[in-house]
Each structure stands twice: as structure tokens, then as C-alpha cells.
Amino acid sequence: MDQIVILAAEGNPLLPNPWEILVTGAGFAVLLYIVIKYVAPAFEKIYTQRVEAIEGGLAKAETAQAEANAALEEYKQQLVDSRAEANRIREEARAEGAQILADLKEQAAAESARITAQAHVQIEAERQAATVALRAEVGTLAADLASRIVGESLADNALSSRVVDRFLADLEASDSAGATT
């Protein structure tokens, strides 16, 4: 112990000057106080601000991404919808076309039937007219024929009467046939 005291007097570098301890301790305490009170909060504030700014930016980007996704989804949905719509319209158009075609066919068929019927009627009418005209002529023709037959072949009475009978029968038959048709 004595030795250490002597060494202290000689300036042993390990022995502190108490005033140095005091000054350094006080200086450190003051600095620590300043840092705790002012410096560290300010830097922490900058830090949190920066973190918030970055995270806020990220969040913003995320929402933008989500919005873009939603828009894309909507667009795709619309595309699908419109495609379905187009299909539906095409189907409808096809169905309508078929309907129109069927209608037209039907109409054409009806028309042709009508024309055919008209033609039939006309033919009938003409036949009727022809029949009427013929019947009108038949009398004179018969009279002519009769006069001619009578005039030329009176010799054979029996034959001429048979011819007349047959003619009349034929006339009768054709007359009845013309009336039925």
C-alpha cells in the first residue's frame, strides 16, 4: 500500500485525477441528457417518418395494384359478358334467320299452292267454258250430222237408227261426265 502511494506521487499513469473523473462524469451526464431530451427523439422521429413514408408508399402501390387488378377483372368480366352477348345475339339471329327462311318457305309454298289452285280453277273454268261452248255447238253439230246421216243413208234404216242411238248415248255419257267434273 505504501508502495502504491509512492508510485502515485511519482505519477503512476493508472491513478486517476479525481477532478478528471468529475469533469468527465459531468460532461457525459450532460451529453446524455441532451441526447435523451433532444437528439434521439428527433432522429427517431425522422426514422419513423421515413419508415411511414416508405410503408405508405408501399400501401399506396398495393392499393393501386389492387385497383388495377379489379379493373382488369372487371374488364375480363365485361369481355366474357360481351362475348356471351354476342353469342346470344348470333344465336338469336340464326334462329330468326331460320324462322324467316321457314316463313318464306311456307309463304312460297302457300303462294305456289295458291297459284296452282288458281291455275286449276282457271283450267276448270276454261274447260267449263269449252264444255258450254261445245254443248252449244253440239246441237247444231248433231243436227248437221243427223241431217247428213238421214239425208245420205236412209236406205239402211236399221243401221242409221243404231248410229243415232249410239251417238246419243255417247253424248249422254259425255254430258253426264262433263257435269260431274
Next chain:
Amino acid sequence: MEISGSLNAIGYGLSAIGGAIGVGLVFYAYITGVARQPEAQRVLQPIAFLGLAFTEALAILGLVLAFILG
């Protein structure tokens, strides 16, 4: 020729040998570990410096004794 001076300096020099080797070994192991597994650096760093503190203690005690023991 006369050689004069303090034997304490030689003593301190001797005590520093052990500390030097020890610190070298600690950081050898630390560097090897980090080189093999760079992601372990955070775990190894405090351990390495704690090892440094322990190892260097002997050399520092040697310095103290060199000054105290006249």
C-alpha cells in the same frame, strides 16, 4: 554493456503474448464461421466480442500489474 530498465515491461510483454494468441484465435473462429455462414454474423458478432473481452482481460491485467508492482 549494461542493460537497465524495468523488468515490468518484459513481464507485460510476456503477458501480452497469451492475449494476442487468444484474440487471434477468437477472430479466426469468428471469420471462419462468418465465411461459412454469412447469415450467422449477427449471432456470432456479440459472442466474438465477448470472447475478445475475456481474452484481452489477461493482457490488460498484465498491464495493470506492470504499473502497480514497482
Next chain:
Amino acid sequence: MIALALPAATTGEGFVPPTTDELHLPDVLPWAADYGTGVGKQMILVLLSVVIIAWFFSKAAKKQALVPSKLQLVGEMGYGLVRDSIGKDIIGQRDFLKFVPLLFTVFFFVLVNNIYGAIPLIQLPSFSHPGSAYVLAGIIYVLWITIGIRKHGIGYFKMVVVPSGVPWPLLIILIPIEIISNFLVRPITHSLRLFATMMAGHLIVLLAGSGIEYLLVLQDNIFLQATSVLVLVGGVAMYMLEALIMVIQAYVFTLLTAIYIQGALADEH
């Protein structure tokens, strides 16, 4: 060899290396020396460092711009270094934020006071005086023990001293070792590591300086004078190394502070 030849070459006295006393410059206030205050350059430098750090970081943190200016960027880098690579990585995500101001103060207080040694004309690292180193390590010593007791109660000492999972005969050896290594060696090495590196760094530059002076000015022989260039080169190299060590020691000091605090906060030993 040259050193051995020197006394023969000169007629006057041999080379006298600088002593540790030269670290202690004369008192600035001579009238106070009677009271043994020893108010010297070192204390003024310590107080100056407080002013420098407080001024610089207040200025850097003042504007709080999201896009920082250069000054603010430097301040933020310093703060971020201590906050993330020392505080967050070592103390852990959970409760490092409370200790960031302390670590920040310790780091820059030690750093600025060390860097004094590398600035020409100032050339005195404050921690080459042991008192400063003792009190800083002492504050941290008291602090981590207090943290440990507040966190774990009085059982903290048992937790630190008695390693778990060890058979009892070994405890007889281990308990004294743990007491010595945790409660005695820790603060001693913590303070003396800083003090010794700073003092040695200061002395070695001083030694190179006085060596150059001795060779160049006090020698008559031109060849011996020429060898002063070698000392100059070596001295500059040592100066660079010391500048590096000053920064590393500030980092190590803060890192150990963080490790001790983390050890006090940790759940298991």
C-alpha cells in the same frame, strides 16, 4: 543496432524516451493547481467534446427533412450505425430502443475524444487519462447491474454467478471465477482497454516525434540525421494505425456496453 550505437556517437546525453508524465500538460489555471485540481487541456477537451457532439447532432437533427441534406445524412448515418448495427443487432428487437440514446452518447463521446489524438495541435486523446475511462466504464458498470436487478430482482446475482446445468463440485471452482470475471474483470478491462490503447497510441506518436527530433536536430553525423526519415515513415504509419484504432476502440467500447446490457436483460445466463 542504431539505438545501441547512439550513445557512443554523441558527446552529450543519450536518447531519453518520453514518459507518461508528458501526457499531463501544465494546468491551464495555475492558481487552481494549489488545490490539486489539475484542470488541464484534457478536461477542456472533454467539455469541448460535449459541446461539439451536442451542437453537431442538434444541427443535423433540426430540419428533419424526409430527403436529408448532407449534414443530416451524416448525422443519420451515425445514429443509424449505433441504432441498428450495435443496438438492434445485439440488444435485440424487443427493448433496444430504450438504450439507443445511451449507446449513441457513449459511442460519439468516446469517438470524438479519441479522434482528438489524430488532430494535429490537439493531439491528446482524452481517454489517455485514466480517470475519464474509469468513470465512463463505472457508469456503465453500475447501469447494467441496475438493469439486471430491476429486471430479475435480487436473484440476478445468483443467475449471473451460478451457471446452470453444472454438477455441484464444479460450482466450487466456477462460482469464484464467474464472480471475478463478471464483477471485477469486466469493468477493469472495459475501462483499461480504452485507456491503454489511447495512451499507447499517444505515446508511440510522441516517441516517434521525439526520436525524429533527437536524430535530426541533436546529431552531428549526416548519416544519422538521414535515418530520421525512417523514423518519420514509421511514425506516420503508426499515426495512421492509431487513427484506425481510435475508431475501432470507440466501436468496441460501445459494443461491449451493448453486450453487457444485453446480458443483464437476457432471460438465462
